[in-house]
Amino acid sequence: MAKNNDIKPKFEQITKESPFKVPDNYFDSFMVRMTDKISKAEEAKAHKPIFVRFRPRVIAAMAFTSVFFLVFFGIKFTGHQKDKPLSAQEMVEVYEYLALQDLNDGQLMEQIAANTEEQIAIKDTLDKNDVRYNKEIIEYLSKENIDINTIIESL
């Protein structure tokens, strides 16, 4: 059984000796040139400012930091609409509504606080009853002065 199954080229009679040649003493001079090139490269590396030597790492760190801050501030400024303060017009409407209740300033503040507490209570109630919290519903109920417990009991 043939150990070597390699194809035997028909052109095998053409000598395998290399037809290429090099200038005299090429390989000896190559060694010297290579040594010189390496030494110069090492010298240049040693004289590079620290920033230039670490530039790739600095750039990577800056890119990561930029992405981090973009994501962080992106989330911070685009989310949580519920924390958005009321506009001037909205504030006037609230005051006008509460003023209809014939309340003075102190009573007004108490009413606002009470409304806020009521909103929290309503949310808790809705959560307990596994009802999806709907901000618009709560605001409506609060505005119309409707007692949510009445609705829940009737369900």
Added chain:
Amino acid sequence: MTTDLTHYPDKELLSIFRDTERRHYAFNLIVRKYSERLYWHIRKLVISHEDSDDVLQNTFMKVWNGLDDFREASQLYTWLYRIATNEALTFLNQKKQKYFLPLIDVERQLMNTLETDEYFSGDELQKKLQKAILTLPEKQRVVFNLKYFEEMKYEEMSEILKTSVGALKASYHHAVKKIEKYLEEN
């Protein structure tokens, strides 16, 4: 008495290189041991002596910069061959892109170099064979050169080119057939 540096085992060369005070000495030994062999491998691919010299220098610069990270997962010489092969193929690709040349024009350019190169000393048959080899795709040319001229084992070639032995055998077989056809037609 001169020490025959070509018989320094690779493990020993690497061990000397890891000693920071002797790394230049170790590197010089590696260059002396492998530069000729790598040069001829590169030369068969890029043809011109000047280009081969450039590619060989680039190869050893990469070796110098990469030896610290060389984990000896493969043998040193297969690693060196891999770098040299990649540098030669990169050189040919850059030539293509630099002058917006299609592949066939790169081949024609290399064939012209064969005709005019002062450092080509082969006879007409050898020139014809080299031209036939130039018609092969670049990677197939590498396979053919390593197998036919350097009589490298497929297993070693597989480590260098990161290709299966079966694929290399098929590639060499096809390369031989293409060259035979070229020589018959020309």
